[in-house]
Amino acid sequence: MTxxxxxxxxxxxxxxxxxxxxxxxxxxxxxxxxxxxxVNAKQLYPTLTSANFFxxxxxxxxxxMLHQALISESNLVLFPELENVIDGKIDFAFIHFLEExxxxxxxxxKTILEFLKRILLKPQTRQSFIGPYTAILKNLPDPYLDESFxxxxxxxxxxxxxxxxxxxxxxxxxxxLALLLLKPSIxxxxxxxxxxxxxxxxxxxxxxxxxxxxxxxxxQLKTIPGRLIRTALDSSLSFPENKQVAAxxxxxxxxxxxxxxxxxxxxxxxxxxxxDKSWFNIARRNYKFYGFDINMLDExxxxxxxxxx
Amino acid sequence: xxxxITVFFESLVIAAILLVLVQMFLEDFAVVAGWTxxxxxxxxxSSFCFDLFFTIEFLTRLFYAIANKKTYYYxxxxxxWIDFFASVPLxxxxxxxxxxxLFLTGSTVMGIGGIFNxxxxxxxxRIARVLRFLRIIKIFGKIRYVESIMAxxxxxxxxxISITVIVFSLFGVSFVTGSTDLPGLDTSxxxxxxxxxxxxxxxxxxxxxxxxxxxxxxxxxxxLLIVKKGGKALYSRYKNGYYGEHFGPGDYxxxxxxxxxxxxxTRVISIxxxxxxxxxxxxxxxxxxxxxxxxSPHFAITVTDPLHVMEHGFRDRNYNLEVxxxxxxxxxxxxxxxxxxxxxFLPLKDRTAVQEEDSVxxxxxxxxxxxxxx
Numbered sequence: 001m002t003x004x005x006x007x008x009x010x011x012x013x014x015x016x017x018x019x020x021x022x023x024x025x026x027x028x029x030x031x032x033x034x035x036x037x038x039v040n041a042k043q044l045y046p047t048l049t050s051a052n053f054f055x056x057x058x059x060x061x062x063x064x065m066l067h068q069a070l071i072s073e074s075n076l077v078l079f080p081e082l083e084n085v086i087d088g089k090i091d092f093a094f095i096h097f098l099e100e101x102x103x104x105x106x107x108x109x110k111t112i113l114e115f116l117k118r119i120l121l122k123p124q125t126r127q128s129f130i131g132p133y134t135a136i137l138k139n140l141p142d143p144y145l146d147e148s149f150x151x152x153x154x155x156x157x158x159x160x161x162x163x164x165x166x167x168x169x170x171x172x173x174x175x176x177l178a179l180l181l182l183k184p185s186i187x188x189x190x191x192x193x194x195x196x197x198x199x200x201x202x203x204x205x206x207x208x209x210x211x212x213x214x215x216x217x218x219x220q221l222k223t224i225p226g227r228l229i230r231t232a233l234d235s236s237l238s239f240p241e242n243k244q245v246a247a248x249x250x251x252x253x254x255x256x257x258x259x260x261x262x263x264x265x266x267x268x269x270x271x272x273x274x275x276d277k278s279w280f281n282i283a284r285r286n287y288k289f290y291g292f293d294i295n296m297l298d299e300x301x302x303x304x305x306x307x308x309x
Numbered sequence: 310x311x312x313x314i315t316v317f318f319e320s321l322v323i324a325a326i327l328l329v330l331v332q333m334f335l336e337d338f339a340v341v342a343g344w345t346x347x348x349x350x351x352x353x354x355s356s357f358c359f360d361l362f363f364t365i366e367f368l369t370r371l372f373y374a375i376a377n378k379k380t381y382y383y384x385x386x387x388x389x390w391i392d393f394f395a396s397v398p399l400x401x402x403x404x405x406x407x408x409x410x411l412f413l414t415g416s417t418v419m420g421i422g423g424i425f426n427x428x429x430x431x432x433x434x435r436i437a438r439v440l441r442f443l444r445i446i447k448i449f450g451k452i453r454y455v456e457s458i459m460a461x462x463x464x465x466x467x468x469x470i471s472i473t474v475i476v477f478s479l480f481g482v483s484f485v486t487g488s489t490d491l492p493g494l495d496t497s498x499x500x501x502x503x504x505x506x507x508x509x510x511x512x513x514x515x516x517x518x519x520x521x522x523x524x525x526x527x528x529x530x531x532x533l534l535i536v537k538k539g540g541k542a543l544y545s546r547y548k549n550g551y552y553g554e555h556f557g558p559g560d561y562x563x564x565x566x567x568x569x570x571x572x573x574x575t576r577v578i579s580i581x582x583x584x585x586x587x588x589x590x591x592x593x594x595x596x597x598x599x600x601x602x603x604x605s606p607h608f609a610i611t612v613t614d615p616l617h618v619m620e621h622g623f624r625d626r627n628y629n630l631e632v633x634x635x636x637x638x639x640x641x642x643x644x645x646x647x648x649x650x651x652x653x654f655l656p657l658k659d660r661t662a663v664q665e666e667d668s669v670x671x672x673x674x675x676x677x678x679x680x681x682x683x
Contacts, residue, residue: 203663261627269621271614272630278655281631285656289663 007053008069016073023263025137026077027130033070037063071121079117085136086113090178094171099225111223112181125187128203132180132252135259141176141251145169147303154295158247165248172248179252180259182224182232189213203257204238204291238291250293254300257283257290276304322366326444329359333438334590340576340583346557350411353557357404363396363441388443388469395440402434410558433483435586439476439593443469457613464608468600472593479589495578498532502562502573505533510566513538532577534561537570546574611638615647622655626662629655 012033015021021029037044045059054062086109095103119125135141148155149169159165159172167175186205189212210233217229234245235252258279265275272278280301287294303309336352338344370392374383383389446465486493505526512519523544526533534552536544560579564571615632622628632647639648 261629263627269614269618269630271610271633272618272621273633275630278629278631281651282629282655282659285652286660289660 004054004057004065005069008065009073011048011053012066012069012073016070025130025134026074026081027126027133030070030074031127031130034067037066071126075120078120081137082116083113085181089136090181091170091174092178094167094175094178095225095228097165097167097171098175098227101225103225104223107223111221112178115185115221115224116181119184119188122187125184128187129184131259131262132183132256133259134262135255136177136180138259138262138264140258140262141180141255142173143307143309144255144300144303145173145176145251147307148299151299151303154299155247155251158250158296163247175248176251176255178228179232179235179248180256182228183235183252183256185217185229186210186213186233186236188216203236205236207237207242210234210237238288239293240288240291245293247296250296253290254283254292254296257292274304274308276309277301280304325359325362325366326441329363329438329441330445330594332356332359333441334587337583337586337590340579341587343555345554347554349557353404353407353411357400357408360396360400360404363392364400367392367396388446391440391443391469394437395444398434398437407558433480433487436476436480436483436589439589440472442593442597443472445597457609457617460605460608460613463612464600464605467604468597471596471600475593475596494581495575498575498578499562501530502532502564502571502575505530505573506564506566506569506571509536509571510569513567513569532574533571534574535570535572537572539568540570610635611641612643615643619647619650622650622658626658629659631655 015033015036016029021032024032041059041063045062047053048062049055049057054065057065092105092108095105095108120129145155146169148159149172165172165175186209189209214226214230214233217224217233218226221229231246231249232252234242234249235256237245237249237253239245239250239253258276268274273281280297283290283292284294284297284301286292287297332352332355336349336356339349339352367389370383370387370389371380374380374387374389379387384393443465446461446468485491509519509522509526512522523533523536527544527546531546533544534546535542556574556576560574560576562573562575564573615634618630618632622630631651632644634644634647634651638644
């Protein structure tokens, strides 16, 4: 490691341990720091070109060094965390309900981890992974799926009668967590295709794009059941435009979005509605923009309202 | 004046306001409960001390207001007029003279019937003491639901209007009834005592008739306290020590006709006045409490809370909580605006945030000063 790299690493380490970022998950911390470096470039440049840091370097090369250092520092936290999520948090037994073919769960887990490590090298993937990853870490879908199974209304009907899932409630929960984990796989092609071709600003992709990604991914990840990949990729499709999107994909899409900017509030302002109720109501109004299923949002909204979530 | 000293004096004033409310209650309660003169004297002295304290406080504030060219502001919007009415007139017309009568030998001044009406008018000034309730508005900010400056101002205004109307109405009524000969308990008692005095004066030359009248009065009218003839006591209802212990200024009346001197018990009037004062005290206390307990939360729920939530949402890009709209107030102007905020602004803000791509930055240069040498 060069002297410059170690200086960059030290600077990033200190930034990451800043109390203002204390409660952020690692990817949100990373996003905040990248944004901070961009916004404050002019103020940071004189200090960062001083003798203590990188004398004589231009801003682009300083930013590059800091960015590299940030990614590697984040990965030191992110990858072991991901390993824990895959190994401990998600029970992949639901796979047996997706494919009759006997699956080796250990190999499956290893494949998913390796795949994630690979695609998470791309900045777009990292950014798009913030929401799903927060949703996994904070177990966001869990209480809503419990309630949906108790109520046996639209969501339950879509899961059991329309999608015809033969698995139990716990398996469905783990299925959704696995889908959240694989949701950023849609970015496998984002560098290949142009922005216009691939994604809209709301993160929604078109059917052709998802199909291309599916073809490539199934070839690359033979140990992961095709149905799991398909459902994960479909979570980036707009439901109002693709009515055949599976219920699990729609749920994944909603909770991945919920995870973006999610912060557990210790105190809600007096006169304000609860965080989840507010979020679902806003999502109901923007459902076309994000491609959400309005009926699912209605049910989640009711659940949030009744439980003051 | 340094901030620490200012804070100290402000805290002292707030403590004094709370204490004086207790003192006001006890002063009248002591009369109704028949507490000894010793306790009542102490309460009267404390009343004088409070009036003096608030007068000094008012003059100090006025002095600073004049020095800072804010006299008009202080006397109007700064509620200096309340400070004035709740201090200076009370000291001059109420507790000050009371101190004089308590400590000067001529305590009978309070009992002379000739100045009865003047006394009634002066007593009416005591009503102004209740204006001190308005001064506890200073403490409103520390009460739940009333953190907002706007809420404090509105609640203070409505409380001030209500209490001032009550106080000045009662003061006006007391002034009119006190300065005219409208019949009341005091005039009826005074007329009765005057009739007794005239009857006794009429029998003064006939010793046996005079004595039998006193015996007759002793049984029928327990208001006759002492009868003196030529400076010598002929009759006394109680032992001497009892009078000093239970009678203060305003508790007795004194009549003199030639050689004859008569003292009558007027505590029934004092008790009646004190009961009225306590009822008045209670009405004002309940009015202020009602505004604080019922109106403040109502104001907060229907005005300031939704406004705060919306202001937070407009100011903070990260904030996306909706305004809670109670069904029964949904048609209120504030909640109609809140509906627009919930249904249009927040969804639009959410979409705009996605389009702008950049996340909301929650750290700034100040946060990293410690890691930026030089």
